Amino acid sequence: MDPPGAPRPPGAPLRCRLFLAVCWVVAAGPAAGAKVLPPPSNLDYSFIQICTLNWTWNPPENVSSSCNLEYSSDIVIDEVPQDKREWSKSRFRVTDTFLNEEMRFKVRSECKYDNTSEPSRWVETSLLPKGIPGTAAVDLSCVWHNLEYMVCTWRPGENASSDTNYMLFYWFDGLKNRKKCSNYSMQQGIFECIFNLSFPKVTSIYPAISILIRDDSEEIRPVCASKNPTTLVKPATPRRVTLSKINDEIYVEWSESDTFPENCLFYEVEYHNGDLDSAHIIKVENNHTSIPTVDPNSKYIFKVRAKPKPECYSSKLYSDWSEEKSIGEKMDNTFYFVLIITIPLIVAVSTIILLVYLKRLKVLILPPIPDPREILKRMFGEQNEDAQSYAKDDSVNAYDRLTKEEEIHSLVLTETPACTNFVKENQ
Ligand SMILES: *[C@@H]1O[C@H](CO)[C@@H](O)[C@H](O)[C@H]1NC(C)=O
Ligand SMILES: *[C@@H]1O[C@H](CO)[C@@H](O)[C@H](O)[C@H]1NC(C)=O
Ligand SMILES: *[C@@H]1O[C@H](CO)[C@@H](O)[C@H](O)[C@H]1NC(C)=O
Numbered sequence: 001m002d003p004p005g006a007p008r009p010p011g012a013p014l015r016c017r018l019f020l021a022v023c024w025v026v027a028a029g030p031a032a033g034a035k036v037l038p039p040p041s042n043l044d045y046s047f048i049q050i051c052t053l054n055w056t057w058n059p060p061e062n063v064s065s066s067c068n069l070e071y072s073s074d075i076v077i078d079e080v081p082q083d084k085r086e087w088s089k090s091r092f093r094v095t096d097t098f099l100n101e102e103m104r105f106k107v108r109s110e111c112k113y114d115n116t117s118e119p120s121r122w123v124e125t126s127l128l129p130k131g132i133p134g135t136a137a138v139d140l141s142c143v144w145h146n147l148e149y150m151v152c153t154w155r156p157g158e159n160a161s162s163d164t165n166y167m168l169f170y171w172f173d174g175l176k177n178r179k180k181c182s183n184y185s186m187q188q189g190i191f192e193c194i195f196n197l198s199f200p201k202v203t204s205i206y207p208a209i210s211i212l213i214r215d216d217s218e219e220i221r222p223v224c225a226s227k228n229p230t231t232l233v234k235p236a237t238p239r240r241v242t243l244s245k246i247n248d249e250i251y252v253e254w255s256e257s258d259t260f261p262e263n264c265l266f267y268e269v270e271y272h273n274g275d276l277d278s279a280h281i282i283k284v285e286n287n288h289t290s291i292p293t294v295d296p297n298s299k300y301i302f303k304v305r306a307k308p309k310p311e312c313y314s315s316k317l318y319s320d321w322s323e324e325k326s327i328g329e330k331m332d333n334t335f336y337f338v339l340i341i342t343i344p345l346i347v348a349v350s351t352i353i354l355l356v357y358l359k360r361l362k363v364l365i366l367p368p369i370p371d372p373r374e375i376l377k378r379m380f381g382e383q384n385e386d387a388q389s390y391a392k393d394d395s396v397n398a399y400d401r402l403t404k405e406e407e408i409h410s411l412v413l414t415e416t417p418a419c420t421n422f423v424k425e426n427q
């Protein structure tokens with residue numbers, strides 16, 4: 001992890017090494033005549049806050065009064081020079097520490113503007129990380145919600161046991177003592193802690209927030225980070241979004257966060273016509289705006305979010321989008337949904353009813369066609385009986401019989417062609 005506040009450009013180590021080499025050459029040059037200064041002594045450090053160290057040393061002995069004595073100091077982290085060289089007359093230097101890496105501090109004495117003496121050798125001391133490697137919390141990230149509370153999340157180190165109870169402490173300049181975060185939660189392996197953090201509204205410069213995550217167990221490696229709160233600002237979601245129609249314009253208004261100073265937020269209003277997919281985004285400085293030339297037959301859907309102004313905060317975080325609000329004539333989605341469900345249902349039910357009704361209607365209009373076999377059977381049964389009686393009759397009766405038969409014949413013919421064939425075969 002590379003905590004913020006300790007930028008290490010890729011080229012830095014090489015540049016520093018070269019720089020040191022140059023120093024060495026320069027120092028070696030006039031060695032013949034120049035007097036080498038004695039180094040500072042008793043280099044030591046102490047914690048003045050959770051993540052802040054005070055490095056202290058004593059002055060060198062026997063330095064001539066003509067020497068304009070200064071101390072040059074530098075920091076090396078995990079063998080990488082940090083290019084944070086400083087010169088000072090005071091006998092201490094305050095630095096941040098990250099605790100999860102080896103930190104080496106080095107200092108030497110120099111006589112400024114004096115080419116008759118040579119800087120002393122470097123004096124070094126180092127602060128070694130405690131605990132087992134890979135047990136420190138990783139991926140620490142914090143968001144400052146609405147200038148009211150800080151939410152920090154992190155994951156356990158890969159070598160940390162599952163019952164590790166990480167604790168979060170924080171401190172910033174202006175706070176007497178470090179504070180312990182107490183509102184913890186853990187979800188899907190991600191730890192979270194929330195603590196209140198607010199400053200008077202007139203404040204425009206915020207102190208860096210030191211955050212320490214550790215466990216009571218000696219085995220868990222502690223880790224420190226320094227956070228610049230203005231880069232972490234996330235405004236609250238705009239609430240009470242209201243829409244109204246004024247003439248042919250839609251007027252949108254929402255409530256402003258009261259924790260931000262005046263003119264430190266701007267808003268993005270996103271709206272789209274219910275029929276078209278492309279959304280429009282407009283930037284607004286106040287808590288209201290109007291959208292002109294409204295199509296009165298369309299539904300419009302709006303949502304709003306806030307972003308800190310760069311003049312006030314260097315945060316790039318937007319608020320969450322407000323809930324969507326809509327205005328317009330168009331039927332809303334639930335109505336469409338109901339329609340989609342009910343229309344086929346109505347169609348299906350009415351089809352069934354219609355079919356049942358039709359069946360009855362058919363009975364009325366087209367009575368069931370009688371089976372022709374039955375008719376014929378009945379008919380010919382009678383005919384045979386008649387024939388027997390006719391046989392005894394005279395020719396007049398025989399003629400009568402023939403015409404009767406013809407009548408039946410033509411009757412059968414008018415019924416269906418199939419019947420005709422059947423009758424013919426039987427004849
Ligand atoms: C660091 O320690 C020195 C020596 O004890 C002290 O004079 C100095 O005030 C300390 N610095 C801070 C910032 O506490
Ligand atoms: C400082 O000077 C004194 C006397 O001039 C001498 O006794 C002492 O050894 C010197 N100390 C160092 C560290 O050079
Ligand atoms: C030191 O610097 C001064 C002027 O910069 C020069 O006159 C003098 O010769 C130099 N002495 C040595 C020992 O280099």
Ligand SMILES: *[C@@H]1O[C@H](CO)[C@@H](O)[C@H](O)[C@H]1NC(C)=O
Pocket residue numbers: 133134135158159
């Ligand atoms: C975890 O522990 C193993 C074995 O001790 C070690 O090799 C590894 O580097 C550790 N992981 C980390 C991230 O330090």
Ligand SMILES: *[C@@H]1O[C@H](CO)[C@@H](O)[C@H](O)[C@H]1NC(C)=O
Pocket residue numbers: 183194
């Ligand atoms: C802890 O955080 C939750 C989630 O934001 C919040 O609802 C709750 O009020 C907090 N509890 C305390 C004691 O601050």
Ligand SMILES: *[C@@H]1O[C@H](CO)[C@@H](O)[C@H](O)[C@H]1NC(C)=O
Pocket residue numbers: 240253254255256287288
């Ligand atoms: C919008 O801002 C004005 C003036 O600051 C305020 O009076 C009004 O209540 C705000 N609107 C909403 C919905 O909060």
